[in-house]
Amino acid sequence: MKVDLAEAAALLNLEAMLLDEQDWDGWLALYEENAEFWMPAWKSETEPTADPMKELSMIYYASRSGLEDRVQRIRSGRSVASTPLRRTAHMVGNVILMPDDGSGLASVKSSFNVHVYDTRAKTQHVFFGRTTHRLARRKEGLGIRAKKVILANDCIPTMLDIYCV
C-alpha cells in the first residue's frame, strides 16, 4: 500500500495527542473494527513472547472491542486505578516506514516515551519502547489495523493502561 512517511507520522502523532487529551472516542475512531492490539510479555531479558496464542502477553485484543472495554472502564468512575486518571505526555519519534510487503497494509515503526504522572502520590515515571503500526487506507483517511507495542521497561509501577503506551 502506498503511504508516505509524513502521512504515517501524522497519524502516529495524532494518536499520541488524542491519548494525552483523553479524547477516547477520537482515539477509538483511528482503529478499524478488526484491529489487533498486542503488547507481548517478556520470556527473558532479551526476548519478548512471540505467539499470543501460546505465550503470555501483557495485553492482547483480537479486535477493537477490547479497546472499547478499556475506555468503558476508564470512564466508569468505578476503577480506583483510573480515578483520578493519570496524566500523560506521549513523545513519538524515529518514525520509519517499512518497505511495502504487498499485504495491502503499511507497516510503520516508531519509538515512544510516555511520561506518566500520578496525581495522588505526586510521583512520575516513564514507559518507553518500540511500536509497530499496521495501517490501512480508509475513505476517512489512514486507519490502524494492528498495533504491537514492545515495552522495554516491563516491571510495571502499579498499573499500565492503554493510554500509558
Add this chain to the structure above:
Amino acid sequence: MPTPPEKKTARPDLAYIERLIDDRPADGWFSVHRDAFRDPAVFELEMRHIFEATWNFVGLDSQLPNPNDYLTTTIGRAPVVVMRDAEGRLGCFLNSCRHKGAIVFAANAGNGAHHSCPYHGWTYDTGGRCIAITSQRQGSYSPAFDAMEHNLARVAKFDSYRGLLFASLSADVPPLDEYLGDARRGIDLVVDQGPDGIELVPGAVSFTYNANWKFQLENSSDTYHFIPTHTSYIGVLEKRRTARAAASSSTTAGSIYEDIGAQAASRRGSFAFPHGHVLMWGDNPAVEARPLYPMLPELEKRVGKTLAKWMMYVRNLTLFPNVQFAENASMQLRIIRPLAVDRTEMLAYCVAPKGESAQARIKRLRQYEDFFNPTGFATPDDTSAYEACQRGDEAHTLDWQQGYARGIGAMKAGGNTEADELGIKPDYSSVGGYRMGDETIFHANYRAWLELLKRGIARS
C-alpha cells in the same frame, strides 16, 4: 579508650511487637495494629525473622528441566540461585561470590556448566563448587586462605513438595512436609490438574506497588473486596455478556464473574492451617467458563469426582510467607517480594496443566491477561487500593484496623464437611454466603507472623 555513646535502640523490643496483634478469641476480637504496615523497624524484623528464618518458595522444578539449568530469585533480602548440577541434582545457594560478594548469576534464568564472577573471575560449577580462583598459585595466599572453603554458600534447608521448591536460610525450621501440613492438599489440587502435572506458560510479568507486602498477602484471601473493588471490571463483563448473547461468537476472554449474581449467590469458605498458610475457596456456578472444564471427564476418572469438583472451585492458596496460587477462571502463581515497608515487588506467572488443548490455552491466556495482569482490568484496582491503604495508614493517631472481624461468628475450630471432602484437618474453618466476606482467614497469617517475630527477637 573513650567509651562509645550509648546506642539508640531503633530496634523494637518484644513488648512492642506483641502489642501489634490484639488476639482475643474469647472476646470475639482480632486486630492488627497499623504500625505493622507502616513502621520501617517492623519491616527490618520481618526480613530477618520471617523471610530469612523460614521456608520460602523459590521456584518449580519444571523451570529447571535440564542439567546445568539455573534460575535466580531472592529469599528476603538475599539473592539466591537454584540450579540443577551436571548430575541432575537440585541445589540452592546464595548468589554471592565468596571473594567480594558480587552476584555470580546475573540472568533471571539460563544454562551453563561453569559460571564466573564478573569481577575477579572466581569460577563455580552448578553444584556450587568453586573450581577456579583466578591466578591462585601466583597469589601468595596464606595457608589460612588455602584451608578455607570457597564454594558458594548453600542455603540451610532446601526441599520440594510435588515439584514446588522451597528453601530456608535458617536450619531451625520444621521439615517442609510438616511446615506445609494440610495446605499440601491445596498444592495437590493445583499440581494434579494435568495428567503430567503443571507448567508455567512462557512469559512472566512483574510489577511493583507502593504499599506493604501484607496487603497482598491478605487480598488473595479477601472475598469481601471483590465486588466493591472490581465494579468497573464487572461492568465490562456485563457488557461482554450482552454482546456475546447478541453475537454467535466473541473474541473476548470470558470469565466466571460474567454472571456476578450467580457468583454472589454461591458459597465461600476458608481453611486456616498452622504456620500461616490459608486456603480460600468458593463454589463456581460458571464452571464451563474455566479453561479446565473440557478436562473434567478425564479429571473425574483420574482423581475422582470430589477432587475434580474442588479443582473447578474458586481457590486461592497462600503458602506463608511468599507465594500464592490464585485460581478463579485462569490460574496465577505469584511471588511476593517485599522491598521496603511501603514498597513490594510481585512476580507472576500463568500456570496451566501440561497438555491442555490449544483452545483451552488461548482461553486461559486471555482470562489471565484480563484479570491478573497489572496491565489488565482487576489487579491494578487491587494494587491501587493497597496504595490508598498505605497512604491512609499514615494517620498515625489511628492505631487499630477493623479489618479482621467479618466471619468471627461463623468460625469453627477444626474442619467441616468440606474439609472432610479433602481429607484435611485445618486449625479452623468457616463457610458462608458470598456476602459474608470472611476476614477470619487472616488471623492465621498474623499468628504465624507474630510467632516467628517473637521467636526471632527472643534469640537475637
